Amino acid sequence: MAHHVLHMPVTEEQVRKLRVNDTVTLEDTLFGIRDATLIHMFDRKRPTRFDLKGHAVIHTAPNVKKVDKSAEFPAGYAPICIGTTTSDRMERFTRDLMTQYGVRIIIGKGGMREGSQKAFADIGGVYLAIIGGTAALETTWIEQIEDVDLDDLNPESLWRFRIRDFGPLLVAMDSHGSSLYDAVRDDAQAKRAQVLASLGVKAA
Numbered sequence: 001m002a003h004h005v006l007h008m009p010v011t012e013e014q015v016r017k018l019r020v021n022d023t024v025t026l027e028d029t030l031f032g033i034r035d036a037t038l039i040h041m042f043d044r045k046r047p048t049r050f051d052l053k054g055h056a057v058i059h060t061a062p063n064v065k066k067v068d069k070s071a072e073f074p075a076g077y078a079p080i081c082i083g084t085t086t087s088d089r090m091e092r093f094t095r096d097l098m099t100q101y102g103v104r105i106i107i108g109k110g111g112m113r114e115g116s117q118k119a120f121a122d123i124g125g126v127y128l129a130i131i132g133g134t135a136a137l138e139t140t141w142i143e144q145i146e147d148v149d150l151d152d153l154n155p156e157s158l159w160r161f162r163i164r165d166f167g168p169l170l171v172a173m174d175s176h177g178s179s180l181y182d183a184v185r186d187d188a189q190a191k192r193a194q195v196l197a198s199l200g201v202k203a204a
Contacts, residue, residue: 003168009054012124015104018171020178024128025167026105030142032060032159034085037150038093041158042100048149048158053102056128059085059109061155064145075160077145082161083135086110087127095119111172111181120175127173129180141166 001021006014008029018024031052040046062082069076087108094116097103106112107128120126130138147160172180 008056010056010104011054012104015124015126016175018126018174019176020171020174020180022171023168024171025165026056026163026169027166028163029055029146030107030161030163030166031055031057032062032082032157032161033057033090034059034061034156035089036153036156037158038090038097040150040153042093042096046150048101050147050149050158050160052097054104055102056105056107057097057103058107059087059090060159061085062145062159064155073145075145075148077148079139079142079145079161081135082139082142084109084130084132084138087112091116094125095123098123098125107169111179117173117177117179120173121177124175126171126175128167128169129172130169138166 001023003023003025004018005025005027007027031050041048060082063080064077065080067073067076067078084107087106087110091113092115094106094112098119104125105128106125107130109130109132111129112127116127141163142161143164144162145159146162149158151157170180
């Protein structure tokens with residue numbers, strides 16, 4: 001296990017150095033994205049003006065406050081609470097995010113499935129996990145909402161955050177075929193079989 005500090009954007013080579021159970025702290029830039037954002041980008045063919053190549057996206061629909069634009073609030077939004085949502089709903093968009101937009105890192109809760117795991121391996125990407133209930137802490141890692149696109153979808157707009165010391169986050173799925181979620185599932189199934197055997201029950 002190792003800790004990595006990554007200044008965004010990153011290269012494929014940097015991402016392929018990350019392994020499950022490593023930790024990562026991100027610096028500089030992070031993009032916020034969610035279900036409606038992805039549906040409009042891919043199903044409705046609405047491109048973004050943002051350059052996502054080599055960047056990280058976080059599954060979020062932040063709680064923000066509309067304010068006058070200024071040097072402090074260049075996008076006209078102040079962050080109130082920027083948390084993370086469950087990733088599984090956005091499974092089908094992983095490969096397209098990576099191939100069409102060059103995204104390398106996805107951050108979310110609960111993990112993703114086999115399609116995402118294969119995309120990470122084929123293209124060079126990782127999934128970084130955040131546990132539930134840490135939105136207040138995450139918000140302290142965001143220095144500013146720098147810009148916003150597709151804002152008619154608010155709060156599921158495409159957000160560009162300036163970040164500092166965003167982490168540590170856990171590498172839960174890497175580009176080498178490893179998944180923390182698979183390991184946890186396999187361990188749970190093995191323990192279940194042991195418990196059933198101790199009770200004299202044959203596992204189904």
